[in-house]
Amino acid sequence: MTGAVLRYLTHPQVNVDPNVPVPEWGLSDVGAERVHKLCNSATLTKTTRVVSSAETKTTEAAEILGNSLGIKPEAREKMHENDRTSTGFLESAAFEDMADRFFANPDITVEGWESASAAQARIVGEVQAVLASHKEGDLLLIGHGAVGTLLYCHFSGIPIDRKHDQTGGGGNFITIEIASLKVQHGWRPMEEM
Numbered sequence: 001m002t003g004a005v006l007r008y009l010t011h012p013q014v015n016v017d018p019n020v021p022v023p024e025w026g027l028s029d030v031g032a033e034r035v036h037k038l039c040n041s042a043t044l045t046k047t048t049r050v051v052s053s054a055e056t057k058t059t060e061a062a063e064i065l066g067n068s069l070g071i072k073p074e075a076r077e078k079m080h081e082n083d084r085t086s087t088g089f090l091e092s093a094a095f096e097d098m099a100d101r102f103f104a105n106p107d108i109t110v111e112g113w114e115s116a117s118a119a120q121a122r123i124v125g126e127v128q129a130v131l132a133s134h135k136e137g138d139l140l141l142i143g144h145g146a147v148g149t150l151l152y153c154h155f156s157g158i159p160i161d162r163k164h165d166q167t168g169g170g171g172n173f174i175t176i177e178i179a180s181l182k183v184q185h186g187w188r189p190m191e192e193m
Contacts, residue, residue, distance in 0.1 A: 012171030032170035039068035048137030053079035081144035082119040086112025120150035
């Protein structure tokens with residue numbers, strides 16, 4: 001698989017609804033438009049497989065991109081975002097505070113959230129399982145910001161730290177060479193793909 005890469009894309013903007021469980025939030029019009037524009041990217045022409053988490057926002061993005069590429073997307077339950085069900089929906093400031101604590105204390109569960117170390121082990125295990133069954137071509141994974149950052153930290157060989165997190169709003173990607181598992185770059189906006 002010389003030259004083949006794994007691209008991990010985080011879902012872009014979503015419809016935030018405090019009355020709907022977060023995993024069921026879908027893409028907003030802005031988020032969906034960004035994904036549709038990505039369908040025109042020549043960078044994706046060598047993609048042979050599209051895999052997403054099973055959350056609504058990521059499966060929506062995977063369907064759009066998969067249809068464009070002529071690929072039936074796969075969804076994997078364990079590729080979900082860090083488990084935050086203990087606190088449910090949090091307003092922006094409270095969420096950012098919790099996210100800071102999540103990354104700053106990777107080995108403990110903060111107010112019932114899945115610990116960063118546990119989430120990292122889970123997402124790395126899922127990516128390794130996908131890679132083990134991947135035959136050829138580029139691989140597009142569609143997931144989430146926090147676990148994507150944990151994945152980035154793991155494959156970069158650096159400690160968990162929020163300073164490596166994507167910029168707000170989502171819709172960013174990292175690229176990892178499949179043969180070497182070396183990270184090619186940090187987070188970039190999906191428009192640069």
